[in-house]
Amino acid sequence: MKYIVGIGGMTNGGKTTLTNSLLKSLPNCCVIHQDDFFKPQDQIAVGEDGFKQWDVLESLDMEAMLSTVQAWTISPRKFARAHGVSVQLDASDTHILILEGFLLYSYKPLVDLYSRRYFLTVPYEECKRRRSTRRYMVPDPPGLFDGHVWPMYQKYKRKMEANGVEVVYLDGMKSREELFHQVLEDIQNSLLNERRGPAPNAGTQTQFRPQYGQAGGIPARHCVTISLWGSLYI
């Protein structure tokens, strides 16, 4: 089974931190970071506001990102080997790919490929505070956060919601450990449900939908706590 997880959401929500923890615990798990697909600086447009427009989809080579996802889909084993991920031969034939980034759900060719879409958020003040401590390859000029980063975040999130993209919102104010355990458990449960196939009454409200769009919680019926793999590294 091939299973693609999106760890998306706002800048400084904790996406990369969470992804790195998940990678250590999920077997046969590869990652693609959206940040690796930023175009070179001289190809980033300058807006009427005078800011380089880093936080728009056009600043990313999304075609290249999609091709990388397709390479994994064609052969997860080959992809894993090429990226130094050890494949467990005795494990179930489940391969996981994590896509991590701030604009994961706004590029149409990718949006339906996810088995599960997570979306990390923190309040404006916390986001601005964390961002002020970050050093990107190209440092933020004064005023970028309020003049470009935050308005673009809001714009893309509104669009995502208007398009009905279903995401599991995560509270980025929770501790790193709490977030890690919440998402790891949710992925395990979701995988178990996918393996089992549709529930007898699938097609009605008992499907795996109710959790989407809500702040937390997993429907009781899905709270299975058995490990998928004997060798799960928690």
Ligand SMILES: Nc1ncnc2c1ncn2[C@@H]1O[C@H](COP(=O)(O)OP(=O)(O)O)[C@@H](O)[C@H]1O
């Ligand atoms: N759950 C958390 N609680 C507090 N700080 C966090 C948490 N997760 C990440 N951080 C910190 O926030 C900053 C941004 O985290 P990072 O994972 O790089 O976010 P993103 O990839 O979403 O931009 C880093 O300084 C990181 O240590």
Ligand SMILES: NC(=O)c1ccc[n+]([C@@H]2O[C@H](COP(=O)(O)O)[C@@H](O)[C@H]2O)c1
């Ligand atoms: N990686 C780079 O080359 C680069 C350059 C300038 C800005 N950024 C910033 O990276 C952010 C996305 O990454 P995070 O979600 O990890 O913060 C965007 O908000 C963007 O402004 C990245």
Ligand SMILES: [Mg+2]
């Ligand atoms: Mg990051």
